[in-house]
Amino acid sequence: MIYELRRYTLRPGARDTLVELFEREFIETQEETGIEVVALFRDQRAPDTFTWIRAFPDMESRFRSLTDFYTGAAWKTHAEAARATMVDTDDVLLLRPVLLPPFAGLSGGSGEAAPYRLTVFPVAEGSVARFAALAEGAAACFATEHAVNTYARLPVREGENVFVRFTRGEDAPAVPALDDHLTGPPRHFLLHPTERSHVR
Template identity: 50%
Template sequence: MIYELRQYTLLPGRRDTLIELFEREFVETQEAVGMRVTGTFRVQDAPDRFAWLRAYPSMPARKDALEAFYGGPVWRANRDAANATMIDSDDVLLLHSVGAEPPAWERPPAGATEPPPSLYAATIYHVEDGFSAFFAREVAPVLAEAGVPPVACLETEHSENNFPRLPIRTGENVFVWFARFDPAGEEREVDLPMLKERLTAAPERLLLRPTARSAMR
């Protein structure tokens, strides 16, 4: 599967406005044209950040789905309201799955307002090629032993962006893994000294609180 990890910076106080619009108008309508809205999140401790994960069966399917949605009536009717909440929507990583896919539960119906009690930690490593095999061999067992098993692993998809109307981050090679904590108060980091010589830049760690209709719950 192909994924986009999308991180938006919003105008102060507008995050809930975007989430309400998104969950009402943009979930089923995107999935109807061939993509999967895998997870939608408030970024913890960053009140003006919204992150979400979108999936496609393949790169050709990505192109077809994005053309259908962004050329369709629902986006045209709501794009001004959505864009009016945003400062930046171009922080996007194009990824593919490595092993387990991100988990998904049955999504609550439109109008749901109660978010789940869980929290996801998404850790982004900047790496050289071949890191995923090292992670599976040396890192994942340590995480599992510590009670923080990866529930999904993704790495950079190096295909050309086939829908350039939506920019993606380029010139990077990343590995992203997700851990799930339920309840959120169980969130913790695990010391991983074996990574010291393997990373090409400082890691990024996002604490993600699922929204009411997120399929990752």
């Protein structure tokens, strides 16, 4: 599977407008093209952001599904309203799952969902295996997918190598001493699933 981790910067106060529009118009219509809308999140520490994840069986399917969705009726009808909430949509990582099935057993349900802590580790090339210890207690782990972005209409962050970990709860779990394999400081985010997020 190929995953996109997408983090948008929004206009002040626009997040609830985008979440409502997204949950009403862009979940089923993406799924109809073969896209799996995995998770939708609000970052409580950054109220003018929206983070979400979608998945594709492979890069060829990704190209076909994105083409179908962005030329389809739902996007054509609601694109202007969606774009009106957005400042920047280019903070996108192309990822593949590693070490364990992503978010196994954490889908569905209703009511208040526990938050997720997302950590993005910039890592040295070829060092992903060193991060196997981070899978303990994790909800999902990913690494950079280095395939060429064949859907150039939507940029992704290229030339980077990351290890991405999701854990449940607000507290930061212990991290083994891996500084020698990092190329910069990790980025930390505290994410709360939206009402219709598949991952809860």
